Amino acid sequence: MIDVIIVGAGPAGLSAANVCAKNGLKVKVVDEFMKAGGRLLGQLHEEPDGTWWNGIEEAKKLSEDAQELNVAVECGVSVHNIKQEKSYWKVYTTKGDFKTRALLLATGAAETSLPIPGWTLPGVMSIGAAQVMTNVHRVRVGERGVVIGINILSAAITRELQLAGIEVSSMYLPGKNIVTEDAAKPLSTMKSMLKVASLAPSKLIRLGSYFMKYESLQSLAVRFYPKNGMKVWGMPVHLRKAVLEIVGDKKVEGVKVAQVDVNGEPILSTEKFVPADFVCIAGGLYPLVELAAISGCPFQYIAELGGHVPVHNENMKTPIDGLYVAGNITGIESAKVAMKQGAVAGYSISMDLLKTDVNIEDQLQQAINHVKQTRNQATIQFHPDIHSGREKIHASFKNTLRTDI
Amino acid sequence: MDSRNTEVLIIGGGVIGAAIAYYTAKSGMEVTVIDKGDIASGTSSRCDGNILAIDKEPGFDSQMSLESQKLVDQLSKELDLDFEYRAPGSILVCESEDEMIAAESWVERQKKAGLSFKMLDRNDIKQESPYFADDLLGGLECETDSTINPYLFTYSLFHGATKYGAKVMLRCEVEGMSRDSVTGLFKVNTPKGEIIAKKVVNAGGIWAPYIGNMLGLDIPIKPRKGHIIVASRDMPVGMRKVMEFGYLMSKFGKERTVDEETDKYGVALVFEPTESQNFLIGSSRQFVGFDTRVDMDVVNCIARRTIRFYPKIADFIIIRTYSGLRPWTPDHLPIVSPVEEIPNYYIAAGHEGDGISLAAITGKLMTELLQDQINTIIPTDPIRYSRFKNVSTIQT
């Protein structure tokens, strides 16, 4: 039997694996992708101090540590089921079934869709797909594209595409419908973009900080938003234009764009065709919780964390014996927070499996503090109310009586 | 609190409740249906969908299915919402000489009961599907068997019932029930208020004993769990329902010559191509209480059984699995019956794996019973509640 199986070789999973291995536990990490690193792979952004955060390098460091610590990292393996037995977990994979004393789910996030007519055409992809293709595979997603959906993730990845020499002609809002509604509103989009000070252009900040201070002036800020968009890194960001349709015969040929009013309603007389050979859809992220869901773990819906998350406490324990969670499965945050959460899970598992060591308890407390520090220092905040989201989920753990199924 | 009156109260929004609601409402009765969850949210959406005579005991049982088939064919014409109805027949395949011999006697008995059954030889089986294992010896066919989508059928029946005025109250659990000894009216407590009913039909499926218990009844129904694999769209493997002959053995609890796990989980191959070109593949039978979680060991066993009969679909893709609880009775026949000791109280439950098959005939018959008709569409004795009078403990 293995001591710990970790599903997901991303920042959380690898960090947890390394902590467990350091404490002498026998660890196996499995991941569907052919390389370890998870969402770290492909991340590339400039820090406020001018250095570059290169996710590929971070992933490499974690993988090298794992190798030195004899962690078995197996890529290209999909877990399709998990089951709690009396004293262990059974993990069903495409490369055999395994028994483990502790199971950590670090399955990360999936992308939320923004459905727009024509979005099934070849050449339309999620923004994350473009990131992986560009930075990991080093293959061009196209010559000239547009990005639909204006948010932190799409802004960061669009910048990465530009760095790789791929032209993004514009960023647009999605055409408004019942499901894109929230992402299609100029005002709420503007508000959320202002929170990413480091990524927003100065002109936008100036306009924003003047108008956005006052509730009554907020819609004015949107009203005065330039019709031709505001340039960020030489590329127009359109808070007053939306893509109504993606057009193409056998693959993407362009998008049909129209100006929208302050509520995101299109002004139809303004429709225009914009050519593009690729389109990225950026709807944001939600926790990927499938395995937790089939394990019988209780859930809470917490909007601040990005959706349904498995109930867990600060130690990354779920109410189910031997089942732990870390990283974006617990709520959408940056890879740096995920790494720290992974460490917490690692100490938490070590403490539970090794029982006696007081030293681990101190380290666990320290690791929990590191999560908080990292969260407070984060330059990229996916959700402004992340703290309240965390409090809610931790409180729900206390309220959950252990559910014996 | 709200209080409402109804002539007939049907407890249970599954396929049985749906069919009763449809026929009673159509006949002009005032009907209310309540369910603790949604329409078809229990067994009726966790099963496959067939109106089969092939697997029914020759005689009353298979004739009841035949009548149901006729009704479903009519329903496919009279209901507005499509429910993926087709009537291509179905087959049983045999893997041993013993099964072939048993199959011949099965066919003879069914023919005697007036059903259109016939034997299939090795060649017929090959014609049926190029995906079959080469060693299958033959099988038998029932030409009248038909197939539907079970939850769409349920939705369609309710859609039809509400057009005839039936009321449906969902997320409305029965919290208590009493019968006024003077007026004879039933008083049913629900979170949405009190319902006063002249007649009550307990169509609670696996929960029928729980509902019955509120009035002191001891209904001998137990949940029997079954698993189904959903395989993804692929080339057409066959055009109709296929079962292994051993399914009959498993269903009626007879001894089979299979490996330990197959026997333990009651696994027997059932194969059904659906209109969306997926494949529903079962089956298993287990008494494990009310646990509806999928047991992967059982699914593994079904997958192995599938490959034994269809070696060439080993590379087909399984996209999900599910399990449902079938309301089992000790003699494998449902209870569709008035309850003598409680006037105006009826039971329509205990169809085990035949709920979809027998829903239409159950609905029709129950409507006749509610109207005190003497001449019913099928004889009622074999499915009377009173047949269990002397059964004090349920044996499995």
Add this chain to the structure above:
Amino acid sequence: MSKGRIIDHPILGRLDEREEVHFTFDENKLIGYEGETIAAALLANGERVLRCHEETGKLRGIYCNIGHCMECRVNVGNQKSVRACLTVIQEGMEVKSGRKLPTPFKKGETQ
């Protein structure tokens, strides 16, 4: 390496030389590089269309690129539903696009 690739990158640096891998896509001979996925190799060769919807025949390409959406599924040798975005190309691999399937039970079509 072909023009579909990002050879030089200001931060990530220059792409290492890699071994060529020969494979086919619907019988067309193509060249990829060792360690890359079917999806990456196909896109670098300008192939955007990976399959069509089994029932409607509408064309599809990669969508999520990390194994979630199943849109990039192709057939590799005898294996069905292989996710192009997660599967590393091998020398001599025969990749086939997903095709439309018969739907004999759909109303209005012949049985």
Add this chain to the structure above:
Amino acid sequence: MRDHKTIICRCEEVSLEDLVRTAESYRCSSRELKLRTRAGMGQCGGRTCRALVDSITQKCTNDSTPHDIPLGYQAPIRPITFSIMGEKKDE
């Protein structure tokens, strides 16, 4: 190839229009919406559309999102072949 419909479920090609019409007609749960339309019943297991289907349900019924996951997950959560599923494995 032009299609002006907004597809929600890419696997089963279920449109927004169909989903909204169904949700408004029956005021039903996400699960019933799924069963009535097939949205979320394809190979991806609903990973691409489940949040969209849930949001249609909520908006058409004015319900808030429940804490229990509206569209249940069923193993296998990744498509696998019969041969993998049926393997006799020694642990």
